Every structure is written in C-alpha cells, then in structure tokens.
Amino acid sequence: MKRNYKVLTTMVIAATLFCGCTLFGNSKSFENSDKDKLLIELITYVIDQLHFSPGDVNDEFSENVYMNYIQGLDPYKRYFRKSDIEEFEKFKYELDDQLKKSEITFFNLTHERLEQRIKEAQELYPKVLNKSFDFSKDETYNSDTEKLAYAKNKRELLDRWRKQLKFSALNVFDSELSTDKAKKENDSSFELRSNKELEKAARESVEKSIADNFDNLDDLERKDWFAIYLNAIVLEFDPHTFYFTLEDKDRFDISISGKLEGIGARLQKRNSNINIVEVISGGPAWKGNEVEAGDVILKVKQTGEEAVDVVGMRLDDAVKLIKGPKGTEVELTIKKKLDGSIKQVAITRDVVELEEAYAKTSLVEKGNRKYGLINLPKFYIDFKDYGERNAATDVAKEIERLKNQGMDGLVLDLRGNGGGSLKTVVDMAGLFIKKGPVVQVKSTGERKEVLKDEDSRIQWDGPLVILVNELSASASEILAAAMQDYKRAVIIGSKQTYGKGTVQNVVDLNPLVRGNSYGDVGAMKVTTQKFYRINGGSTQLEGVKSDVVVPDRYTYIDIGEKDQDNPLPWDKIDPASYRPWNDYIDLESVVGNSIERMAKSEHFKLIDEQAKWISEQRKDTSFPLNYRQYKNELNKDKEYAKRFESLSKYNNNLRFASLPYEIAAMKKDSVLKDKRKRWHENLGRDAYIEEAINVLEDLKIDYLNRKNRKLADLNKG
Incomplete structure (x- = not known):
C-alpha cells in the first residue's frame, strides 16, 4: 500500500494532550547535540513508553521500514537508479540496529542521493519537452510503477520520463482539441489550431505543471525529508502513529478544531508567487473586501517592522508571517488579479472559522x-x-x-x-x-x-x-x-x-x-x-x-x-x-x-x-x-x-x-x-x-x- 507521509489522516481520535514532563517523569534525559539523532531518541522513547502494542524492532521491521521509505521518496521511480538501490540495500536489515543506536547513516545517504537525482531530473525533463511528441507512434505507458524496475542508466531513465510526460501531454492535447471543436461549434469564425500547435501547447502546459512540482520540491528542507524518514519508522507500528513537525502539528490542530487565527485566506505557491486561492467567508480578509482569489502577495509587513519580500519564499514560511494572534495587524502588498495594480492592504487578524469543517x-x-x-x-x-x-x-x-x-x-x-x-x-x-x-x-x-x-x-x-x-x-x-x-x-x-x-x-x-x-x-x-x-x-x-x-x-x-x-x-x-x-x-x-x-x-x-x-x-x-x-x-x-x-x-x-x-x-x-x-x-x-x-x-x-x-x-x- 502506498503511503503519503505529507498528508495527515483525519481518522484520529485525539483524546487529550499529554504533558511530557508529567507523563514520563524525569527518568530519561535527552541531550543529544545532533537534532536528528535527538528526534530518533525521542520518538523511540515515546513509542516504547506509550504505544498500545509496539511490537518487535528486528530485521523484519527494518526491511519494512526500508521498503516503505524508499517507495515514499520515489513512488514513480523517476529519480533513483538501479545502482542507487543496490547501494541502499546493504542497509535493508540494519535499520533496526541504527534505530537503537540513534544512527542516521542511511538517511544521510538517501537524502544526499535524492537531492542529487532531483537536480539531474530538473535538467532532464526540459530536454524531453523541447522535442515534439509523435502521437501516431504505437507505444504504451504503464502507470503501475510499483511493479516497475528501477532504471539501469540515464538513457533508460530518460525514456521513462519521456513516456510519463508524453502521457500527460496526450491528455492535455485531447482536452485542448475538444475545447477548440466546442468553440468552433459555437462560433463559426473561430480558427481551429493545427495539431502541431495543439501539441506544442500541450507540452508547454505540462512543462509549467512539472516546473511547479519541482518548485515545491525545492522548498522542502532537510527537516522535511527527515520527517518522512521518521514517519517511515513510526508508521511501522500502526497506520495512525505519526510524527508532526511544527507546521504539521499546526495543520492538525486546524483540521481538528476547524479554526485558526489569521487573515482568513487559503494560499498556494505557483511560479515562485504566493497566490490567494480562496478568501474564507466570514474571515477578516473577506470582511475587508480588498483582496480576492487570484491576487498575488508580494510583501508582508508587521506593525513597526520593515516589509518582507515573500516572492520565492517557502509557502510555510510565508504563512508564518501572515498568520498571527487575534487583534494584531498585518499589512500585505498585493498585486491585483484584474489589472495588475499594486496596493497595500492592512488586515486585523482574527479567529477564522472554517465553515465546511462544522x-x-x-x-x-x-x-x-x-x-x-x-x-x-x-x-x-x-x-x-x-x-x-x-x-x-x-x-x-x-x-x-x-x-x-x-x-x-x-x-x-x-x-x-x-x-x-x-x-x-x-x-x-x-x-x-x-x-x-x-x-x-x-x-x-x-x-x-x-x-x-x-x-x-x-x-x-x-x-x-x-x-x-x-x-x-x-x-x-x-x-x-x-x-x-x-x-x-x-x-x-x-x-x-x-x-x-x-x-x-x-x-x-x-x-x-x-x-x-x-x-x-x-x-x-x-x-x-x-x-x-x-x-x-x-x-x-x-x-x-x-x-x-x-x-x-x-x-x-x-x-x-x-x-x-x-x-x-x-x-x-x-x-x-x-x-x-x-x-x-x-x-x-x-x-x-x-x-x-x-x-x-x-x-x-x-x-x-x-x-x-x-x-x-x-x-x-x-x-x-x-x-x-x-x-x-x-x-x-x-x-x-x-x-x-x-x-x-x-x-x-x-x-x-x-x-x-x-x-x-x-x-x-x-x-x-x-x-x-x-x-x-x-x-x-x-x-x-x-x-x-x-x-x-x-x-x-x-x-x-x-x-x-x-x-x-x-x-x-
């Protein structure tokens, strides 16, 4: 079963919040100078002390963590190569021992290699999309990547990317063709685009989508990848035990309470821009009626401080700047969707209730x-x-x-x-x-x-x-x-x-x-x-x-x-x-x-x-x-x-x-x-x-x- 470590399940019963010092007493001290190793100590201790049925941490456990972690890092097998997997496999039955010693050798190796392979893929996919696709050629794309072997070399990996991107472009090509035909039926003067023009438009659309995907990957820091590794470990105990980063915990609290303190707008990062994709009904931004979906946030200014440019910033970091306690004010520099004009909008933060959660x-x-x-x-x-x-x-x-x-x-x-x-x-x-x-x-x-x-x-x-x-x-x-x-x-x-x-x-x-x-x-x-x-x-x-x-x-x-x-x-x-x-x-x-x-x-x-x-x-x-x-x-x-x-x-x-x-x-x-x-x-x-x-x-x-x-x-x- 494929796991998505970045998506938090809502199938949870949160009975109470425990205070660590009361729960565990002072029987153990966590003073490791390496934060990653410290986190390993913390999660293993909490599971040992609290989990309903922790089970054995042995070679079978190690193998399962290994398999699910690698699959979670590269579910479509378009980054790692066969040689990478062969190198990783020497750790398949050692992760239980590393866990007991709070070692992170395996994580360091996979993280460095993944970053290297992602950079290579960023250089690789434009080469595929720079060439026209031949939609008359007889070939197939198989989406069942779980049974797919890892690519042996760069040439094989390139062909894998080509088929995946071609399939995406084929979907867009058909959609664009259907749209053109519908416009022609409604307006006889409308000029249909040629198949060549449609194919090019399809490749450009796919390239934009893939670029956004890599932009999001670039925003991930080491701590985000390490959280994926930690969750590959803890999810081996049961499907609902989970490690939260600060941002994940914040999202969890919002999901379970249905409310937050902020301006009341949903944000998304596209092409390095922080875009407003929805203004939440009843929230401060909605009441002010000065921002709307489609506007781009350029700068964020706190009271008494200099404005901070958020273009190119990680979405989580931008959200931290925009959110804040009820009653405080934040000033946004906005590029308007309709006419591209730039304006400053002051919004007093408040409790925002997410109506759809209630x-x-x-x-x-x-x-x-x-x-x-x-x-x-x-x-x-x-x-x-x-x-x-x-x-x-x-x-x-x-x-x-x-x-x-x-x-x-x-x-x-x-x-x-x-x-x-x-x-x-x-x-x-x-x-x-x-x-x-x-x-x-x-x-x-x-x-x-x-x-x-x-x-x-x-x-x-x-x-x-x-x-x-x-x-x-x-x-x-x-x-x-x-x-x-x-x-x-x-x-x-x-x-x-x-x-x-x-x-x-x-x-x-x-x-x-x-x-x-x-x-x-x-x-x-x-x-x-x-x-x-x-x-x-x-x-x-x-x-x-x-x-x-x-x-x-x-x-x-x-x-x-x-x-x-x-x-x-x-x-x-x-x-x-x-x-x-x-x-x-x-x-x-x-x-x-x-x-x-x-x-x-x-x-x-x-x-x-x-x-x-x-x-x-x-x-x-x-x-x-x-x-x-x-x-x-x-x-x-x-x-x-x-x-x-x-x-x-x-x-x-x-x-x-x-x-x-x-x-x-x-x-x-x-x-x-x-x-x-x-x-x-x-x-x-x-x-x-x-x-x-x-x-x-x-x-x-x-x-x-x-x-x-x-x-x-x-x-x-």
Missing part, C-alpha cells in the same frame, strides 16, 4: 411532514477550550432548532466523517439516550474503562437514522456502534465502515528536552488505546455493519483499515452493562422494509454496476500513447459511462431548506448562500437521503404506535 443542517420536507438532516464532517474540538465550540454542542443546538421547526425525525449524516474527539462523541451519544455506557477503552496492561453518558436528559427521543460509508471512521464508528447496540437508530450505508478501532494521543515532544537550543522539535500522535463497542466487540478492521446495506462508489475499492499497512488486530472484551432502547416496537420490520426497497431499486442497482466499473477502471494501468488508440479507448469509456448519466439526474422529490438563523445570515453572506444552494441541489439528487427519510417515516409510525400503547396501558391502569 455541522450543517437542513430541514427536509416530504408531504406534510418535516424531518431534520445534520451533516457532520468530523467530531471537531478546540483542545484549549472545550466549551468554546465542539461538535457535540453544535449538534445539540441544531437539534433544538429543528425541534422548533416541528421535526418528525432526524438523519445524522456521517458519510466521509473520519473521526475526531473522543469526548465529543461520548457527549453526542448522550443526546439520544437517557444515560449509560457509550464506548469501552482499553490500554495495554490496564483494566478497561467504560466511558458513559451520565446525563439523564435526552435532546432527541424521536426516530433516528445514521448514514455511514466506507470512509466513516473512528469516532463515527463509536457513535454508529453505540446507537446500533442500543437499538436506538437504524444504520444505513456501506457493508461496513472504515474499521479504525484505536485511540491516539498527541504528545508534545518539547517538554522532554532540557535546555532545547533547536527550536520546536515537534509532536507525536501515538496509538495508546483500543476502543470497543458496549457489546464487547471491536470495530478494529471489521468496522460497523450497516443494518441496511446500500452500494456506493467505494464498494469495490480497498480503502479500509484492513487494507492499510500494519493495522492492529481485531479482538473482543466483555460487554458493558446497558439496556437497549425500547421505544420502537418492531425495529426488525422497519429494517426489513428498507432492505426490500433497496432490493427493488433500479437506481441502486445502477450505482452498484457503476461501482464495479470504477473498480475495474482503476485496475487498468496500461495506456496507449498513440492518439488514435487513446481516443478510441476514451470514446469507449465515455460511451459506457452514458449508462450512468441518469444517476446525476436523479430527483428524490424532497424539499430542502435552511433554518431561519442561517437564512438571516445569508442576507449578509452571498458565499454562504451559494454554498447552501449547491448543497441542497446535491441533496435533491441523493438517493441515500431519500431512503433515510423513508426509514424515518416507518420509524415515526412505529414510534407513534409505541406511544399510543403506552397511553392505552396508562388508561387501563
């Missing part, structure tokens, strides 16, 4: 009944202040607002929700049950801990459906499993959820180092516990099995925990003591009705067929570089894809509306209005939402029958 709600109308839909992208939390904003309190507020609108049933959409805070999921489960256990947590060598809802209040006691898919993980699985065990909700979705049944803690490494002269040494996310359903079973690997299984585009793709490297095993413990929900008379009948509807649905049969086709397409790794053959295959795929066009045109005939407080906000925020409009349009084509509402209707009838029986029993009494 729960959003829609009222759903079907006939004369109203239902609530809450989409929760993650279980977010502010570690510094739990009461500030978190997923549980937000969902509670949305439920009250929906109840005020006369909600008859609730859909909680956890599709794609990769997890988040353990505390928020326990609190959220408490919104739907009187009191009782929610999840069991176990640490190595310790007795299990049962996390409970202690509050007897119920925020919503009516019909409840939870939507999940293969990407619903961790905290999502805790909530779905608890509601399933209590028989409180009907779970609709994939055959099983992601299957992540482990808990991670984030450990700040800085308090462990006395007299630290290196600056920030980062943090570690460490798997410290496993969680279990209240029925005793683990969600690890197996996930949560839906009550009603529906196909989706991920059905036949390997994306779960069981498909990752080094997952912890499944096991079970004794169940907790709990009493199932008893306000549904015949839950099995409701589930049976839904399963019957799904079996008859032509729409879901078509979704399943598309999912199989997508899976087969992913397995096809050989592509013709002859344009005629390429176009023939492309046309065949497009023709076959037409059978699935009705999926995007589906209409579930439900009506969706925002709640009054959000409608009022939209009058001042056109961006929010557009986002909600697009969301509602997508919901209108969502067959999963339709079935969730159907189930709510059945549950509503069942719920009312239960209430009527209770009243009848009381009257008899």
